Amino acid sequence: MMKANGSREESPSMIHLANVLIATADTALAEDLSAKLRRNFYHGQIAGTGAQALAEAREHHPDIVLIGPLLEDMEPAELLSRLASDPQTEDIPTFLMVPDEKAGAVAQRALAAGADDLLRLPGEEAELLARLYPLLRLATMHGELRLRAELAERFGVSAGRRVDGQDKGGKARLLLVGEGVGDLAFPEGYAEITTTANLYEAEDLVARQNFDAALLVAGGRTEAHLDLCSQIRHNPRLFNLPVLLILDGPAKADVAEAYRRGATRVMPRPLDMALLHGAIEMLVRRQRLRWRIREALMQTLTPHSSDAQTGVYSRAFLESYLAARLEKAKTQNRPLSVLYFYIPNVDGVRTQFGEDAAGHLLQQLAQWISSLLRAEDLTAHYQGNEFCVVLPDTPREEAEVVMHRIAGILAYTDFAVRDVFQPVKVWVQAGCADLRAEDDPAALIGRARLNLD
Incomplete structure (x- = not known):
């Protein structure tokens, strides 16, 4: 079905x-972008004027505002600038598209105006999608902060729902890798x-030091x-590190x-x-944000909202949170996945070495699971030797990759447990489930538990 503005009205179940x-206001560009988004399960709403875009952003708070080179x-x-200065829209990521020949001249103005990314036209579909992700x-992180802070208040926790958009981190910390880095002028x-x-030294450097971005000159x-x-x-510790890759005259397939x-x-x-400078500054600013x-x-994880034994979120907070997350996902037709981890041999540690040793092992397992997730993912102690993880805006196929990575790392880790004078290894059973229309929190978690391998 087509709307009056030419964009497609999608099925509510999609x-x-x-x-x-x-x-x-470039109709051809808008329709081309809308078609590319639709093919890849994004929903695109078109606004031909800046005023319409501002009104739409304030009323419906889209995930991303993609701005073309022409507005009426x-x-x-x-x-x-107006999106970035409005309290209702300041946390919406913005993506500016500009004609190829004007990109350099526009980059610094776009950065100053608050753009989160800039794409030169004509852009390939694969690049557009990679840059949108x-x-x-x-x-998702902004939305997660609003939701988690709101729920935390019910548990007596006071936490901010927004962060300061201004980067006050000082000079950027950059890693430049490659034989051609000396040709770059800063x-x-x-x-x-x-x-x-x-490259081997580069691997060691990113493992030992914190960088805001890495710039690789392939040559x-x-x-x-x-x-x-x-x-x-x-790398679970580095997967958010921005990487800017410079290629020598690449073909579309190389990009x-x-x-x-x-x-x-x-x-x-x-x-x-x-x-280049504009791109680096945008990546650094985004990373620091x-x-x-x-x-x-x-700040939402305090003794009021956490499990005393493990330090991650409590089951009570999980159930309250997941109810709100399900409602949001169903209303907006968004993906949502849950992971479930059961570590049966914690009971053996408890029997052989006592409750304190078992508790210490559970604390470490909780810390490891949390450290292997993104900031927007939530880890909770469900009961006994079992943990539940919620992955917002995540399809099942992506969630299963995360699940297998966590289970594999836990299984290959030697844990040093208090008063146990030998390394402790664990075996892990893991299950995954994604949201169905009829789910409530208990049903979704229950299906993940039934899927334990």
Whole structure:
């Protein structure tokens, strides 16, 4: 079914990964973007003017606002600024699309106006989707903070529902990797820059130090740099690290493969340095915003909302939270998945070494599970040796990847348990379930438990 503005009205039962507001008066571009989004389970709503986009954003709070190069009543930079300065819309990620020949000139203005990303037109579908995904996760984090803070108040916990959008973290900490990094020109004092041409050293550096972003200059070693991208993405501690990959005149297939392997941003040579600097600053600002949201989320975890034995959220908080999450997911046709972990041999530790040892092991298991998840995911102690994890805005196929990664790491870890003078290994049973229309919290959790392998 088609709406009056030309966008497609989708079935209420269709799952939406995200709701995207497309703000542009370029009808052909709007329809092309809408079609690409629809094919990939995103819902696109079109607004031809800045005023319409502002009204739509205030009323419906889309996950992302995608702004084209043409609006009937204002410059795109003005719309960016007005969205960023309005308390009702300031936390909506914004994505600016500009003609290729104007990208460098626009980059710094877009950054100053508050854009979270910038894409040169004409953009390929694979790149558009890859670049939208981090903004979707950012939107999920903002929504998670609002929901969790609201629920925490019922448990006597006072926590902020928003974070300060201003980056006050000082100079960016950048890692530059590759033999061609010396060719890149940065203003004096631009950032704290660590450089290496050795990929093995780069792996060691990202494991030991905290960086705001990594910039990889592939040169003639594209495959090796793609491998490094993949390693970063699959490292539980590093998977959020922004990675900007510079390729020498890549074909479309090379760019698509780079995004598939985990690059956050791909830029071809010859480089527009203004565009490069703008891209780095956007990635750094976004990364630091994620850390501020993570810290704000942790403020909702207090003795009032947590389980005294393990330190993660309590079963009571989980049940209250999951009821609200289910309602939101059903109303917005959003995916939601639950993981369930059962560690049976904790009972053996309890029998052999006592309650204190078993409790210490459970604490470590809770910490490990939480550390292997994104900030927006919620871990709770359900009962006994069992933990429940909620993954908002996550389809089942993605949730199962997370489940197997966590179960595998726990199974291969030697735990040092208090008063137990030998390493303790555990075996893990894990189950996954995604939301169905008829589910309530008990049904969803129950199905995940029945799926324990």
